[in-house]
Amino acid sequence: MVAGAGGSGRGEDPSADVLGQAAETFALLASPTRLHMVWALAQGESDVSGLAERVSGALPAVSQHLTKLKLAGLVRSRREGRRQVYFVDDPDVVAVVRSMVGGLAERAEQNRAPVRRLRGSGA
Secondary structure, three states, X not given: OXXXXXXXXXXXXXXXXXXXXXXXXXXXXXXXXXXXXXXXXXXXXXXXXXXXXXXOOOHHHHHHHHHHHHHOOOOEEEEEOOEEEEEOOOHHHHHXXXXXXXXXXXXHHHHOOOOOOOOOOOO
């Protein structure tokens, strides 16, 4: 979390730079495929082929999404032999994704109703 942002919401407002960075992060996570990928990687690390299978995506598309997520610092990777293994190394990103996606999934399960879409969200 951002220091000085005030956990209770009563502290000073974050700087324009911090808000801009947060908006860019949310914009990256606005893609259902990238959000699914971050959700999956928050559950455990994976190589690109395993991730593509899990999110039902084409290997080249998943690879491009991973590149964007890596450039933004949301995902990291390490080499294991010939494989590149990806993971989420930011506990704040994991917490936000788990809270939002997990909360919506729980409510949908409890209500046994489809998840409500926000009007005008472009989603």
